[in-house]
Amino acid sequence: MSPDRTPAHATPAHAPAPPGSAGSAPAGGGSRPGRGQDVIHNIGYRGYEGPRLGRSYARRALFSQTLRGAYGLGRSAKSKVLPMLLFAAVSVPAAIVVAVSVVAKSDDLPVGYSEYVLMMQPLIGIYLAAAAPQAFSLDLRFKTTPLYFSRPMERGDYVVAKFAALSAALFVFTAAPVLIMYAGALLAKLGFAEQSGAAAQGLVFCALFALLHAAIAAWIAALTPRRGFGIAAIIVAVTVPFFLITALQGIAWTSDSKEAVGWLGVASPGTLLDGIQSTFLGGSSQFPGGQDLTGAQGAVYLVVLAALLVCFYALLQRRYRKAGL
Amino acid sequence: MFNPTVARLTYRALLGRRRALILCALPALLLVVSAAVRAMNGADDAVASQLLGDFALATLVPLVGVIAGTGAIGPEIDDGSVVYLLSKPVPRPSVILTKFLVASGVTAVFSAVPVLVAGFVLNGNSQQIAVAYALAAVVASVAYSALFLLLGTVSRHAVVIGLAYALIWEALIGSLVGGAKTLSVQQWALALAEKVAGSGADISSAVGLPTAVVLLVVVTVGGTLFAGQKLRTLTLAGEE
Numbered sequence: 001m002s003p004d005r006t007p008a009h010a011t012p013a014h015a016p017a018p019p020g021s022a023g024s025a026p027a028g029g030g031s032r033p034g035r036g037q038d039v040i041h042n043i044g045y046r047g048y049e050g051p052r053l054g055r056s057y058a059r060r061a062l063f064s065q066t067l068r069g070a071y072g073l074g075r076s077a078k079s080k081v082l083p084m085l086l087f088a089a090v091s092v093p094a095a096i097v098v099a100v101s102v103v104a105k106s107d108d109l110p111v112g113y114s115e116y117v118l119m120m121q122p123l124i125g126i127y128l129a130a131a132a133p134q135a136f137s138l139d140l141r142f143k144t145t146p147l148y149f150s151r152p153m154e155r156g157d158y159v160v161a162k163f164a165a166l167s168a169a170l171f172v173f174t175a176a177p178v179l180i181m182y183a184g185a186l187l188a189k190l191g192f193a194e195q196s197g198a199a200a201q202g203l204v205f206c207a208l209f210a211l212l213h214a215a216i217a218a219w220i221a222a223l224t225p226r227r228g229f230g231i232a233a234i235i236v237a238v239t240v241p242f243f244l245i246t247a248l249q250g251i252a253w254t255s256d257s258k259e260a261v262g263w264l265g266v267a268s269p270g271t272l273l274d275g276i277q278s279t280f281l282g283g284s285s286q287f288p289g290g291q292d293l294t295g296a297q298g299a300v301y302l303v304v305l306a307a308l309l310v311c312f313y314a315l316l317q318r319r320y321r322k323a324g325l
Numbered sequence: 326m327f328n329p330t331v332a333r334l335t336y337r338a339l340l341g342r343r344r345a346l347i348l349c350a351l352p353a354l355l356l357v358v359s360a361a362v363r364a365m366n367g368a369d370d371a372v373a374s375q376l377l378g379d380f381a382l383a384t385l386v387p388l389v390g391v392i393a394g395t396g397a398i399g400p401e402i403d404d405g406s407v408v409y410l411l412s413k414p415v416p417r418p419s420v421i422l423t424k425f426l427v428a429s430g431v432t433a434v435f436s437a438v439p440v441l442v443a444g445f446v447l448n449g450n451s452q453q454i455a456v457a458y459a460l461a462a463v464v465a466s467v468a469y470s471a472l473f474l475l476l477g478t479v480s481r482h483a484v485v486i487g488l489a490y491a492l493i494w495e496a497l498i499g500s501l502v503g504g505a506k507t508l509s510v511q512q513w514a515l516a517l518a519e520k521v522a523g524s525g526a527d528i529s530s531a532v533g534l535p536t537a538v539v540l541l542v543v544v545t546v547g548g549t550l551f552a553g554q555k556l557r558t559l560t561l562a563g564e565e
Contacts, residue, residue, distance in 0.1 A: 082482055226400065231488070232344075239384065239388075250375060
């Protein structure tokens, strides 16, 4: 019964000895003489003396875990199917675009880098709607958030790691087709300097796209423990404003209020990013009539983008002031 | 075949939680936008048709259909509480039929009624545009409910697959590949709207009316029957 008992003590005659007798016998082996009865509770647990990896390690671990989880890596084979299918669906058309321009020997890609990302918005929205609740809602549903917060990790660490991982997953998802197109453009011997510049702008656009959409989706997913509900809410928040604003822009365009087309675009994440890429990142506008923004509109677009990012990130931080729901 | 208790449970599951918020927010958005467009632009048949066709029928109805259709059975299968329902002496096809009726009712109420009101707000039902689109929304609601209820029994990712169908197949591929439109609930419903609306209303569908009606009936009846069959042999998957 004592921590360092010898084989001699383990004989059947000694095994059922009551605690009182164990305390009076020299069974303590000299480790803690005179401590009396509490010796019986010492069943050999040892303290941890290895390295403590600390907050930053926990943050990095949570980041990579979430990023891998967003593509189903480290999860069951079944949960790899959907992200991989969507990833293929967003990348394969890029390869086709490249192949077409190589065969046709055109001197430019038929679709711009950031235009391509904007065209793929429904697919990206669905990937985001599937990935965000997986990253956020399941921790709430299975009540693992209190376990995270019982580690040296703090609220800010959890939010930063999860948000960064979701943004990174989305960035990989959007940047992969851009890189495919860039590689194809170089293989087709389109102008190197010109294509590199455009691809770099495309990547910046991908980063902005990923940050904004991840912020919105993360906040919505963090509000609900139910995955199905999170998926529906995110897709509604991302696609409905886009379709609505596009329809309204069409109406404004046909009724000859051209100025209104630009102002309306502020109101949905998709059109906001569209305006920014056409004004600042050298893309061509998807607005009706391919209309560009005026200088004042461009400034407002940037301010709104920054405000949305800060606002949704602050909301996400605020959400985790309480670990449960 | 209709089981009032199952109907009540389904109805409360659909409208009791925050699901109801999304279900209310979408129609409210449509109404606000229609009022704003009317106030800025005045009554215009082309604008009304554009808004109701491009936004209401293409986005609102499928989304409400996905939420109500998969929400009628998906969460129950997901959290395993469906076994308590299935262990009762209620025929499973009748469970499905009841859930289908409730889901299509909810979808119709939250999509067709706002479409009708929005149509009247936009142009006072000139050329029967409001009635035509509302009718199309009702028909589409029924078909979507059957389709997404079936998805809910077949797959754990019913919501994602349903959204992929509604947003990618109908919107993206349908606009690029003409043939994909033949297999689109939205186009079948539009065929009906085309018939009802006046000739100047500029509603056009990619499929003829007889084809549309046959396909709608096949999808609705077939989806419900197959979902009933699927529920009879349902195995509960563990958490991944």
